[in-house]
Structure formats: structure tokens, C-alpha cells
Amino acid sequence: MRIVRCKGNEGQIFTGCQFNKTTATVIRGDIFSGMEVTNQKVVVKELLSPVNPAAILCIGLNYKLHAAETGASLPDYPVLFMKNPGAVTGAGANIQIPVSCLEPLQVDYEAELAVIIGKTAKNVKKEDALGYVLGYTCANDVSARIWQKHSGGKQWSRGKSFDTFCPLGPELVTADEIADPQKLSVECRLNGKVMQHASTSDMIFSVAEIIAFLSESTTLLPGTVILTGTPNGVGFTRNPPVFLKPGDVLETEIEGVGMMSNPVVAERI
Numbered sequence: 001m002r003i004v005r006c007k008g009n010e011g012q013i014f015t016g017c018q019f020n021k022t023t024a025t026v027i028r029g030d031i032f033s034g035m036e037v038t039n040q041k042v043v044v045k046e047l048l049s050p051v052n053p054a055a056i057l058c059i060g061l062n063y064k065l066h067a068a069e070t071g072a073s074l075p076d077y078p079v080l081f082m083k084n085p086g087a088v089t090g091a092g093a094n095i096q097i098p099v100s101c102l103e104p105l106q107v108d109y110e111a112e113l114a115v116i117i118g119k120t121a122k123n124v125k126k127e128d129a130l131g132y133v134l135g136y137t138c139a140n141d142v143s144a145r146i147w148q149k150h151s152g153g154k155q156w157s158r159g160k161s162f163d164t165f166c167p168l169g170p171e172l173v174t175a176d177e178i179a180d181p182q183k184l185s186v187e188c189r190l191n192g193k194v195m196q197h198a199s200t201s202d203m204i205f206s207v208a209e210i211i212a213f214l215s216e217s218t219t220l221l222p223g224t225v226i227l228t229g230t231p232n233g234v235g236f237t238r239n240p241p242v243f244l245k246p247g248d249v250l251e252t253e254i255e256g257v258g259m260m261s262n263p264v265v266a267e268r269i
Helices: 064-070 126-132 145-151 207-214
Strands: 002-008 013-017 023-030 034-048 055-060 079-083 088-090 095-097 111-117 133-140 166-174 185-190 193-199 224-227 249-254 258-266
Touching: 002 023, 013 034, 034 088, 034 166, 111 185, 111 207, 111 249, 126 133, 126 207, 133 249, 133 258, 166 258, 207 224
Parallel strands: 055 224, 088 166, 095 258
Antiparallel strands: 002 013, 002 034, 002 166, 013 023, 023 034, 055 079, 111 133, 111 224, 133 166, 185 193, 185 249, 249 258
């Protein structure tokens, strides 16, 4: 099933399926604890992120070629940081370049497969881990590099948590439709030009390994979103570097999951 979270003509927020670009079929109930597909059709005015995350847990340096392009050695354990859930936005929504990141430009793109946890998970074994996945969606771990590396006290979370820095969408594709999350192509395009193109088979730690690691003596709540890392081709490693600027259009596409497009604008204060 493909699940969307939308805003209707009258501003009401609803969950739906069978989205056809203009309407969706309403889902009643909670997608995590019990839902029912109704016969009601609603006009979709705006797509929101498919879920309102309980938490956003992110894995850094999780593709071999990305680690190589940054000059980093392969990690022994998944590298964890977090994004503020307030950074979430949906497909089609603007990515805002913060005023502090305009001069000089420093905001980068990172296309990623996002995993949505469907039930409470703690001390999960690797072989059982995929059974805790509700579904998958496209994500972009938008990152302000100077804030990430210097101005944020050398901690990653600050430079990755500005408003709109976590677009998710357009749909949540339930786990039964993805036979193997380690065999998906991931692509990022900037103004139509391919910047990243890789396979999730290049991950250092698989989705199952990540869930097992993160759940060790730690409760992952339903609705937790896990960003599984980005492949090579990010902007700051290029010569010359490529950073997002107002007027750009960023596209994130994952095989079998969907394509998400987000315009880039300057923040207005």
C-alpha cells in the first residue's frame, strides 16, 4: 500500500491511499495501531510528510563510496546523529536556505532511503528487524556544512535541523511492497542534473543492522524515522563545491518508493 498524509481544500489533515495527484481515498484510524480504508474520496490540496515523526534518527557515513569521497575510514559501528522533527516538510514544499547560510552558500543535498518504524522496538535481533518496519519513503538530509563542521560546535545535529531540512515523501510505501531494501537505486538531481546515483547495496550497515543497533537497550517508538545515509556525489566534495541556492529544484528518487521534488528558496524573516 502507498500511504499519503494530506491537507484538503478546507485545511483538514487526513491520511489516505490511492493518491492520483488530485484525490486520495481516506484512511480511518491509526496507521500504526489499526487502520481502515474507507470509500471516501477527498481532494488533495497539499501533500504533507507521510508521517509526523516521533523521532528522526540518522546514520552518517553509511555508503562505502561516500566515506571514500570524504576521506573518512569506514566506521566500526553506525554513526548516529539526530534531526529535529520540526525540520520535516513534505514533497513539493520549499526548502528554505536560512539567512545565516546565504553568504557564503553552504547548504548541501543528501538523498536517502527513510525507514519508518511501525511498532515499538527494543533489543531487536538483526534477523527480526525488518518485521518492525512499517514502510519506506524518500528523504533528503539537507545539511548546512559550516554549521555542521564548525559553527555548531563540531556536532552534526545543529547544521541538519534548520526548518525544512528534512523533506519526506511523497508516499509511505509499506514494507510488503519492498522485497529487499538493500537492492534499491537512490538518485538525487539538482535542476535536472544527476548529482547522486547509487544502490543501497553499497551501504556499510544494512537496514536490518541499523535497526538492531539503534534498538539496543533503547526503545524505538512507532513513527520513528530512520535516515539510512547518503551515497557519494554530495556537493561539498565536488570541485568546485556545489551548494543549494534560491531558484534551484531538488529531486530525490528511490526505486520502488517514489520521487520527491522540492523547490529551493531563501528564508524570509
